[in-house]
Amino acid sequence: MKCNQIKEKFSDFLIGEIDEIKRKGIQEHxxxxxxxxxxxxxxxxxxxxxxxxxxxxxxxxxxxxxxxxLEKYKKSxxxxxxxxxxxxxLVGWVERWMPRRPVFQFSFALLLLVVGLAAGxxxxxxxxxxxxxxxxxxxxxxxxxxxxxxxxxxxxxxxxLKAVGLNSRGEQPDEGTLASILRTIGSDTDIYTRxxxxxxxxxxPGFSIVKEELAQSLSEQTSPLVEVALALVxxxxxLK
Amino acid sequence: xxxATDNHLxxxxxxxxxxxxxxxxxxxxxxxxxFFLRLTYNRSLSEDLxxxxxxxxxxxxxxxxxxxxxxxxxxxxxxxxxxxxxxxxKDIVLLDEQLDKIASxxxxxxxxxxxxxxxxxxxxxxxxxxxxxxxxxxxxxxQDLKYKEIAxxxxxxxxxxxxxVHRAIKELGKAYLELSGGVxx
Ligand SMILES: [Zn+2]
Numbered sequence: 001m002k003c004n005q006i007k008e009k010f011s012d013f014l015i016g017e018i019d020e021i022k023r024k025g026i027q028e029h030x031x032x033x034x035x036x037x038x039x040x041x042x043x044x045x046x047x048x049x050x051x052x053x054x055x056x057x058x059x060x061x062x063x064x065x066x067x068x069x070l071e072k073y074k075k076s077x078x079x080x081x082x083x084x085x086x087x088x089x090l091v092g093w094v095e096r097w098m099p100r101r102p103v104f105q106f107s108f109a110l111l112l113l114v115v116g117l118a119a120g121x122x123x124x125x126x127x128x129x130x131x132x133x134x135x136x137x138x139x140x141x142x143x144x145x146x147x148x149x150x151x152x153x154x155x156x157x158x159x160x161l162k163a164v165g166l167n168s169r170g171e172q173p174d175e176g177t178l179a180s181i182l183r184t185i186g187s188d189t190d191i192y193t194r195x196x197x198x199x200x201x202x203x204x205p206g207f208s209i210v211k212e213e214l215a216q217s218l219s220e221q222t223s224p225l226v227e228v229a230l231a232l233v234x235x236x237x238x239l240k
Numbered sequence: 241x242x243x244a245t246d247n248h249l250x251x252x253x254x255x256x257x258x259x260x261x262x263x264x265x266x267x268x269x270x271x272x273x274x275f276f277l278r279l280t281y282n283r284s285l286s287e288d289l290x291x292x293x294x295x296x297x298x299x300x301x302x303x304x305x306x307x308x309x310x311x312x313x314x315x316x317x318x319x320x321x322x323x324x325x326x327x328x329x330k331d332i333v334l335l336d337e338q339l340d341k342i343a344s345x346x347x348x349x350x351x352x353x354x355x356x357x358x359x360x361x362x363x364x365x366x367x368x369x370x371x372x373x374x375x376x377x378x379x380x381x382x383q384d385l386k387y388k389e390i391a392x393x394x395x396x397x398x399x400x401x402x403x404x405v406h407r408a409i410k411e412l413g414k415a416y417l418e419l420s421g422g423v424x425x
Contacts, residue, residue, distance in 0.1 A: 008403075008406075010406055011380075011403075011405040012402065014405075014409070015380055015386075015387070017386065042413050045413070046412055046416060047381065049362060050382075052355060052362065053359060053362060053363065053382070055270070055274050055382075056283070057270065057273075058286070058287050059287065061287070062269065062290060066265055069295060069298075070259065070261060070262060074258050
């Protein structure tokens, strides 16, 4: 073997990560090659000398600090979990009330929108009375536009809403329109019942009990909707 | 005695059982402390850096994949912690000052003085090596890492690590000789 090939293996030799054949190869080489022998001796000496550098123990302070940090971190995690739990409760509530069919999901989303708008409106009106009807009117117009667009795809509900003049009215809705829209969405459980029983024959073919149960549960679900709608209508009438 | 593997413990830490990090801490804080001590020669700084490593472990626990051997992953964090410290402080030269301080601060009985002198000289020689060579040498000589593991840690080929260690010892020997008043060959 050439000197370079031997020297390449020196680091393996030092760490002891070398097989017997290679070790013998190195030892045989250094007996005849002064340059390699000198280098290996120097390397081995300094490698061994490094052994005098002691391993030290950290102070106890370090352990105390670590456990304090871990404790603090765990507490913050638990607080986060609690917050997450609250959020999950809210989401769970929404999910529980969220109807299964997309058309009702839309109604429910609209309800949540109305709740949000109403809440915002109530808070808003406590410190700013002027121009609120106009603002609300603008918001209603926006809801109506969104509603009209989405409802175009839901024929039967669209027809139903047509009856209260959602699409046939002019651009500016009056409070009466708002009231009837809200009443229709909120209190007309008949929509849900009708949709569930008549518009979904492919979902429950021949399962009349399931259908009835669905209709029943849907009519129950309208109760918070009715409340919000009535509250909003009442408030609007009060403003007039 | 807890026999759970490091990887399993760290997976538990990742999944929210953060108190399991205590076992990992007990296993590795001395090892990390000595790694930093040999890089910085500063005890309180080394303690700070170990603390920083475990804070980072908590911070990045969700990204733990368990692909690397756990200690390699831990050393990766430790190296980054040290490099970030160097970037922030920009005081690599302080190493020698630190050693001079040790030399002047610790008067020793004569029988121990010679060994202390040797430790000091070796440490000073080690401090003269460029960071990567110093790390390679420290990791292979003191931290019991295999060349393969160091290569994994550095993200380079195993041959590169072997050359690095070989040159590190050669340079260390030279610096040690100079410090001992001998002439470098
Ligand atoms: Zn040779």
